[in-house]
Amino acid sequence: MKIAFFDAKPYDKPAFDALGEKKGVKFKYFETKLTEDTVSLAKGYDGVCVFVNDTVNEAVIDKLVEMDIKLVALRCAGFNNVDAKHAYGKIHIVRVPAYSPYAVAEHAMAMLLTSIRRIHKAYIRTRDFNFSLSGMTGFDLYGKTVGVIGTGKIGKVFINICKGFGMKVLAYDKYPDRSIECETVQYVPLDFLFEHSDVISLHCPLTEETYHVIDERSIEKCKRGVVILNTSRGALVDAEALLNAIKSRKVGAACLDVYEEESDFFFEDFSGHIVDDDILARLISMPNVIVTSHQAFLTEEALYNIAETTVDNIIGILSGTGTENELCYRNGNAHDCKKCF
Ligand code: NAI
Secondary structure: OEEEEOOOOOOOHHHHHHHHHHHOOEEEEOOOOOOOOOHHHHOOOOEEEEOOOOOEOHHHHHHHHHOOOOEEEEOOOOOOOEOHHHHOOOOEEEOOOOOOHHHHHHHHHHHHHHHHOOHHHHHHHHHOOOOOOOOOOOOOOOOOEEEEEOOOHHHHHHHHHHHHOOOEEEEEOOOOOHHHOEOOEEEOOHHHHHHHOOEEEEOOOOOOOOOOOEOHHHHHHOOOOEEEEEOOOHHHEOHHHHHHHHHOOOEEEEEEOOOOOHHHOOOOOOOOOOOOOHHHHHHHHOOOEEEOOOOOOOOHHHHHHHHHHHHHHHHHHHHOOOOOOEEEOHHHOOEEOOOOO
16 A cells, blocks of 8 residues: 655654554655645555645545545544545545544643743743843632633543643533533533633634634633633634734733644744744744644654554555544534444
8 A cells, every 4th residue: 555645744754654564554755735736746646644734625636536546544633624525425534533632732731831931931031041030920820710612532631631730611612521510610601711711722623613713702702811722723713813912912822833824834944034924923923922833743642643543544445444534524514434435
């Protein structure tokens, strides 16, 4: 089985090579992203393996089908970059629904603590032998209220971490899991969450419903000084509205592992270039904004689990035995296939 692997990075290769060799899947690594311009590189392969910022739109899908390619293997959980409706019945799309919710939830808390305790500032100061504490005052998480939007695998781990800090949790999910409710965790309507949270963390998928869930209107409802955490998908936040709210001091801090226009920049070295996205550049220039480049997933455990599930998904589809991790568009909504394809 031969797979064209797009947007390949050095940290991807060890686990994919080891597991691929063991199980009979050969990967050809391409540094470029999959787009309409690069899709022809996949000619002659059985499938393509892609990540969060590769493009799997109508044109790319049609070209893959024309080249007789059977499979798109996403090595990630989110599939907002895939036109699942167009793909349905034409080409198999598989994903990795879970690989380490701990990796993402722990990164979210790492960003929160870094931000509110000014660790990013302290690191730079002490390296310069500046031991002054002015401007470094933070606040305790103990006793504060965190609003968690999306209480799936990652949201639940994040809630547990917050409980460990003695925080009160207000949760919102389209499909609440009442089993997690307790004295300190309570499902509430979204507006209530906005109005009462000191910190808001996003752990829902990007859909038409959740697009810009953090926008001017919702920020208006929030407490002054609220901290916004987004480790989910960039377009959950209207970045311009966030920037304006930071400038007006309504939002106290933002921690962003994702950004709406990240595909133009993230995963690449732009240190010698002029970044022509003024909103991103202005956000990064703010002392109370921390941006990481979609790295919340990046732990050894997650990389191994991603490779293992992806290789098994590829074998399942190409050998005909199937996989439950196939995306299905039956009933008009993309969901994991339970062998109904
Ligand atoms: P999950 O599927 O276990 O949980 C998502 C939750 O969101 C579910 O409980 C679902 O009911 C809820 N939800 C769906 N629509 C909603 C809506 N309209 N409003 C509120 N909640 C809604 O997914 P998981 O594994 O927890 O991942 C969450 C998100 O994290 C993914 O969609 C992905 O975008 C992001 N992610 C980010 C990574 C990173 O490296 N930064 C890595 C992995 C995932």
